[in-house]
Amino acid sequence: MKHILSLIVLNHAGVLTRVAGLFSRRGYNIESIAVGITEDPNVSRMTIVVDGDENVVEQITKNVHKLIDVLKVSDITHDDCVDRELALIKVTANSSNRSEILQIVDIFRARIVDVGEQSVIVEVTGDEGKVDAIIQLLRPYGIKEVARTGMIAMVRGTKMQKTPSRRVINI
Amino acid sequence: MLDKMINNTGDKEEKGKPVRLSGAQAFVQALIDQGVDTIFGYPGGSVLPIYDAIYQSPLRHILVRHEQAAAHAADGYARATGRPGVCLATSGPGATNLVTGIATAWMDSSPVVAFTGNVARQLIGRDAFQEADITGITLPITKHNFVVREAGELPRIIREAFHIATTGRPGPVLVDIPKDVTLEEITYQYTDHVNLPGFRPTYQGHIRQINEAARAIMAAKRPVLYIGGGVISSGAADLVRQLAEKVGLPVTFTLMGIGGFPGHHPLALGMLGMHGTVYANLAVSRCDLLIAVGARFDDRVTGRLDSFAREAKIIHIDIDPAEIGKNVRVDIPVVGDARTVLAELIRKVSTKREAEWLGQIEEWKKQYPLRYKEDPAGSIMPQFLVEEIYAVTGGHAVVASDVGQHQMWLAQYYKFSTPRSHISSGGLGTMGFGFPAGIGAALGRPDRQVWCLCGDGSFQMNSQELTTAAVYGIPVKVVVCNNGYLGMVRQWQEIFFANRLSHSDIGSGPDLVKLAEAHGVPARRVEKPAELRAALEWAAARQDGPVLVDVRVAREANVFPMVPLGAGLEDMIGKEGWVK
Ligand SMILES: Cc1ncc(C[n+]2csc(CCOP(=O)(O)OP(=O)(O)O)c2C)c(N)n1
Ligand SMILES: [Mg+2]
Numbered sequence: 001m002k003h004i005l006s007l008i009v010l011n012h013a014g015v016l017t018r019v020a021g022l023f024s025r026r027g028y029n030i031e032s033i034a035v036g037i038t039e040d041p042n043v044s045r046m047t048i049v050v051d052g053d054e055n056v057v058e059q060i061t062k063n064v065h066k067l068i069d070v071l072k073v074s075d076i077t078h079d080d081c082v083d084r085e086l087a088l089i090k091v092t093a094n095s096s097n098r099s100e101i102l103q104i105v106d107i108f109r110a111r112i113v114d115v116g117e118q119s120v121i122v123e124v125t126g127d128e129g130k131v132d133a134i135i136q137l138l139r140p141y142g143i144k145e146v147a148r149t150g151m152i153a154m155v156r157g158t159k160m161q162k163t164p165s166r167r168v169i170n171i
Numbered sequence: 172m173l174d175k176m177i178n179n180t181g182d183k184e185e186k187g188k189p190v191r192l193s194g195a196q197a198f199v200q201a202l203i204d205q206g207v208d209t210i211f212g213y214p215g216g217s218v219l220p221i222y223d224a225i226y227q228s229p230l231r232h233i234l235v236r237h238e239q240a241a242a243h244a245a246d247g248y249a250r251a252t253g254r255p256g257v258c259l260a261t262s263g264p265g266a267t268n269l270v271t272g273i274a275t276a277w278m279d280s281s282p283v284v285a286f287t288g289n290v291a292r293q294l295i296g297r298d299a300f301q302e303a304d305i306t307g308i309t310l311p312i313t314k315h316n317f318v319v320r321e322a323g324e325l326p327r328i329i330r331e332a333f334h335i336a337t338t339g340r341p342g343p344v345l346v347d348i349p350k351d352v353t354l355e356e357i358t359y360q361y362t363d364h365v366n367l368p369g370f371r372p373t374y375q376g377h378i379r380q381i382n383e384a385a386r387a388i389m390a391a392k393r394p395v396l397y398i399g400g401g402v403i404s405s406g407a408a409d410l411v412r413q414l415a416e417k418v419g420l421p422v423t424f425t426l427m428g429i430g431g432f433p434g435h436h437p438l439a440l441g442m443l444g445m446h447g448t449v450y451a452n453l454a455v456s457r458c459d460l461l462i463a464v465g466a467r468f469d470d471r472v473t474g475r476l477d478s479f480a481r482e483a484k485i486i487h488i489d490i491d492p493a494e495i496g497k498n499v500r501v502d503i504p505v506v507g508d509a510r511t512v513l514a515e516l517i518r519k520v521s522t523k524r525e526a527e528w529l530g531q532i533e534e535w536k537k538q539y540p541l542r543y544k545e546d547p548a549g550s551i552m553p554q555f556l557v558e559e560i561y562a563v564t565g566g567h568a569v570v571a572s573d574v575g576q577h578q579m580w581l582a583q584y585y586k587f588s589t590p591r592s593h594i595s596s597g598g599l600g601t602m603g604f605g606f607p608a609g610i611g612a613a614l615g616r617p618d619r620q621v622w623c624l625c626g627d628g629s630f631q632m633n634s635q636e637l638t639t640a641a642v643y644g645i646p647v648k649v650v651v652c653n654n655g656y657l658g659m660v661r662q663w664q665e666i667f668f669a670n671r672l673s674h675s676d677i678g679s680g681p682d683l684v685k686l687a688e689a690h691g692v693p694a695r696r697v698e699k700p701a702e703l704r705a706a707l708e709w710a711a712a713r714q715d716g717p718v719l720v721d722v723r724v725a726r727e728a729n730v731f732p733m734v735p736l737g738a739g740l741e742d743m744i745g746k747e748g749w750v751k
Binding site: 016 | 314368493496497
């Protein structure tokens with residue numbers, strides 16, 4: 001089953017390797033991973049999509065949580081959340097089929113961001129299904145390149161994935 | 172101008188006073204401020220400034236003869252004392268030589284803090300001379316690791332490293348220090364603040380879970396308590412005993428849990444698992460409640476999972492949430508420190524005793540005692556060797572072991588009665604661990620007699636440390652259980668590979684007595700059972716330095732009982748102590 005994990009991590013060198021290593025160790029291939037800083041520049045959010053057995057993913061998640069640089073991990077697979085992905089798709093296009101492509105782009109509320117002699121670049125955002133669908137429809141025209149960001153996600157409403165307050169532990 | 176004097180006064184006011192120090196001096200000062208008295212290390216180019224700061228400092232530095240031994244000695248020191256063990260190595264090969272030792276500490280949750288030098292910052296990542304990405308290499312075998320990017324970070328990182336290594340579930344931490352960082356000048360000021368928002372182990376167990384565990388214990392007719400290394404590291408041995416005695420719980424322990432409950436106690440079942448006692452394995456197989464404390468259901472412990480404790484409800488008390496449900500389904504998980512949780516649990520249960528169950532266990536104990544056959548040729552049986560060491564030490568020694576048959580015989584026949592007395596590589600099973608770990612233990616516990624029971628194969632993996640022991644006059648008593656075989660390998664080949672002894676016969680090997688003497692260590696060889704006691708007493712009597720006794724034992728003795736790989740705990744072979 002596909003799992004969406006949302007992590008809040010300290011913006012330290014190596015944190016991505018530490019997280020990724022825990023998945024590869026159990027033979028799990030991360031489908032997508034997207035990282036970017038949050039409202040706090042010392043803290044990043046990572047969204048990981050991984051396919052795997054419920055129990056194993058849970059155990060990996062607990063190990064991720066143990067990493068010193070990880071502040072919070074949530075499995076938001078079953079939460080009501082907004083998930084988005086951005087894709088750039090370079091499609092073969094010439095004067096004869098450009099208008100057909102434009103129609104598809106319109107339907108998906110995507111955009112043409114570059115026009116060349118032999119191709120156009122389409123930019124689309126949406127959930128995974130939408131991005132998959134437009135790629136499917138553009139395929140007959142000849143796709144030259146695809147770049148996808150991987151999913152980012154956020155739980156809807158007031159429920160928030162907070163960064164814990166920086167507590168000072170006195171030893 | 173640097174303030175040259177290292178402050179070792181422990182005076183509170185002096186301690187907090189800011190001083191100008193080089194990175195290397197700050198390193199030494201920070202270790203002293205952490206309460207470190209001993210470090211194990213080996214110098215090299217990138218740690219020369221650190222070694223210069225160590226020179227004539229109050230730190231006791233033990234120069235080993237191989238960095239692997241520095242890591243094992245730090246580990247042995249930590250296991251014997253409960254305080255973090257510290258080792259230091261240079262960049263590149265020095266750092267990679269530590270790796271086996273760090274992995275050993277990682278698998279057994281031992282608080283080792285390892286320091287490595289590295290090449291200067293501007294050379295990192297350029298394949299400089301003796302550069303190794305040691306933080307990359309040790310990523311999966313440390314609790315955490317650090318690269319010090321500037322000298323100003325050094326005091327904080329050292330504080331955090333010790334805090335992480337010793338807090339929650341203990342484990343190794345590595346700190347990598349580029350050479351030029353140790354040359355920078357900083358203002359050093361002692362503080363004990365640690366700010367790690369992502370690191371907050373849960374000590375207190377959830378009260379609802381503890382209540383539920385207490386109810387399950389009161390309802391159980393056939394309960395068993397199964398303890399692991401977590402009991403030792405949390406200092407919970409006395410509470411394990413209180414709980415066991417209050418509700419009449421038979422107690423079995425893992426290799427790491429040895430000493431967490433007195434081996435001679437009437438409720439003790441001995442070790443469980445692959446080479447556990449028949450009665451421990453039967454008790455776990457038939458129990459209706461298994462209470463696991465600080466144990467991790469290792470495959471050497473559980474045997475075949477689907478038949479492990481199959482009639483039992485399982486309570487799992489562990490400080491590490493990632494251990495819960497990792498290998499077996501758990502009915503009542505309690506995440507928390509063993510000591511804290513057990514203290515609460517003891518209050519919630521009332522005195523009882525399941526006479527029928529305890530009677531059944533007594534019967535099993537009578538029917539299947541641990542035993543062995545004498546050798547027809549009259550050689551020393553290795554089990555007898557362990558019994559004799561027990562007799563000579565009155566059961567009060569700290570004993571470190573290597574890995575193999577001798578390790579299992581020690582675990583079976585030496586009835587350890589206190590925590591931190593049995594030191595062995597359980598999780599990684601590292602041959603060559605015992606001797607250097609014994610050196611570390613002896614330095615950490617000068618009040619205890621420290622023995623090392625080594626295999627002949629294992630001993631040869633770190634025998635260079637004979638020199639270290641001799642030079643510093645470290646009073647370790649090395650007993651080599653010499654069967655001329657990689658005995659455990661030979662046993663498996665005998666049982667599972669039609670006795671095809673491929674590369675397990677290591678013959679009479681080097682003359683260990685001469686080898687020891689060449690290193691300045693007095694040594695004796697024993698070949699007859701009648702001579703054994705005197706030789707061991709001779710070893711016990713030496714106060715001011717190491718000794719070695721090379722004991723030639725029956726070559727083909729096997730460790731029984733045994734749960735073959737893939738079998739359930741009930742399907743042991745050699746229940747009688749041997750196979751017909
Ligand atoms: C570093 C390392 N290499 C290989 C092994 C595999 N191994 C496990 S036990 C054993 C034999 C140990 O021989 P010895 O030290 O003589 O002990 P014995 O079994 O004879 O008592 C070997 C090779 C290991 N555990 N560690
Ligand atoms: Mg041997």
